[in-house]
Amino acid sequence: MTKCILCGEPKVVRFLDLGSTALANKFVAAEDLHRAEATFPLRVGFCSECHHVQLTDEVPPTALFDDYLYISSMSDTLVRHLHGLSDTVVKRFKLGPTDLVTDVGCNDGTLLRGFARHGVKILGVEPAQNLARLSQRAGLPVVVDYFGTESAKRLRAENGPASAITLTNVFPHLPFLNDFMQGVDTFLAPNGVLVIEAHYLRDLLEQRAFDTVYHEHVSYWALGPMARLFARHGFEIVDVERLPVHHGQVRVFAQRKGVGQTSTNVTRLMAEEKTAGMDKLATFQRFANEVLDLKTQLDSQIARIRAEGKTVVAYGAPAKGSTLLSYFGIGPDRIRYIADKSPLKQGRYTPGTHIPVVGPERLMEDQPDYVLLLAWNFADEIMEQQAAYRARGGRFIIPVPEVRVV
Numbered sequence: 001m002t003k004c005i006l007c008g009e010p011k012v013v014r015f016l017d018l019g020s021t022a023l024a025n026k027f028v029a030a031e032d033l034h035r036a037e038a039t040f041p042l043r044v045g046f047c048s049e050c051h052h053v054q055l056t057d058e059v060p061p062t063a064l065f066d067d068y069l070y071i072s073s074m075s076d077t078l079v080r081h082l083h084g085l086s087d088t089v090v091k092r093f094k095l096g097p098t099d100l101v102t103d104v105g106c107n108d109g110t111l112l113r114g115f116a117r118h119g120v121k122i123l124g125v126e127p128a129q130n131l132a133r134l135s136q137r138a139g140l141p142v143v144v145d146y147f148g149t150e151s152a153k154r155l156r157a158e159n160g161p162a163s164a165i166t167l168t169n170v171f172p173h174l175p176f177l178n179d180f181m182q183g184v185d186t187f188l189a190p191n192g193v194l195v196i197e198a199h200y201l202r203d204l205l206e207q208r209a210f211d212t213v214y215h216e217h218v219s220y221w222a223l224g225p226m227a228r229l230f231a232r233h234g235f236e237i238v239d240v241e242r243l244p245v246h247h248g249q250v251r252v253f254a255q256r257k258g259v260g261q262t263s264t265n266v267t268r269l270m271a272e273e274k275t276a277g278m279d280k281l282a283t284f285q286r287f288a289n290e291v292l293d294l295k296t297q298l299d300s301q302i303a304r305i306r307a308e309g310k311t312v313v314a315y316g317a318p319a320k321g322s323t324l325l326s327y328f329g330i331g332p333d334r335i336r337y338i339a340d341k342s343p344l345k346q347g348r349y350t351p352g353t354h355i356p357v358v359g360p361e362r363l364m365e366d367q368p369d370y371v372l373l374l375a376w377n378f379a380d381e382i383m384e385q386q387a388a389y390r391a392r393g394g395r396f397i398i399p400v401p402e403v404r405v406v
């Protein structure tokens, strides 16, 4: 058993072992294909003390974020979503021109731009140099750093306290949770609010979204353990809502104890987590067995298609796709290429499995018989975009939460 990143107790029990895999976002350039790739164990455990679900092996953070390829503004849906979040926070906490909002892990600045529309002061903190540069070039104030106790002292001295600190899709990445919360305590104004959006463990379980597991995601958040973490630092969750973005997230508002009124949403969701057995190891062991079943189903589906002499390619090269391909042992011998809209990924190869990524126009040129949908959480959107391919008889294989051909 390993030591819990939340409570510090050596009580983390492994329940899912996805093998030793390359970093899911490190798409390989053609000239680097001959070089050995670094791989790290990808294993998930459950803390029997505080119930926090987490990776059980450390990954050096610099290996993760130096050159990060995921960009918020690539998806229209996500831009709308993040701007909506800024509207909500400004309105609910009555932020004005003297208030400072800091977005931690600000990516390309999409959320900061949302806040800037309201005339509040903005500041981004982003450890990935390439992304920070994107924001800086667009004229946004961004500090290249990890957020924690040390950087928070500097941020506070240089900018004064923040009225709001936001994190979207960043909280699961943090390896040093208590250092982070100490930083929040240093930098956040007494009545300030911490706003977190992160994928939600209950959705992950219900959708069998095991491919959400990759090295960048150190934590898999449920509300119970999150409340415990906050309580250790004098904070409490005042409100929460479930969001349909990605494949299910929570939006959490936390403040210093006693500052805000706790919504009934919080107690209701906590009770639901208990009913769902999220405080029990057996729940997660069952999940691991379901994932094994998926692998068997997809293997036989692809074998059947290939035995008929038909062709299979894939669509969408998100980081989650890297986990799915490597855990299921699918390489270029079975999937000829992956079509993806992102020009940053085209011309590169999937980490570990080395399947080439090409532009989506290839689907229409080749008209393959089957397309494995790796970005299965965007199934409706993608199938709509690829209506022409389907009209010509092409079919999609959706691998999760169960293997379906449509």
Ligand SMILES: [Zn+2]
Residues within 6 Å of the ligand: 004, 005, 006, 007, 008, 009, 047, 048, 049, 050, 051, 052
């Ligand atoms: Zn723990």
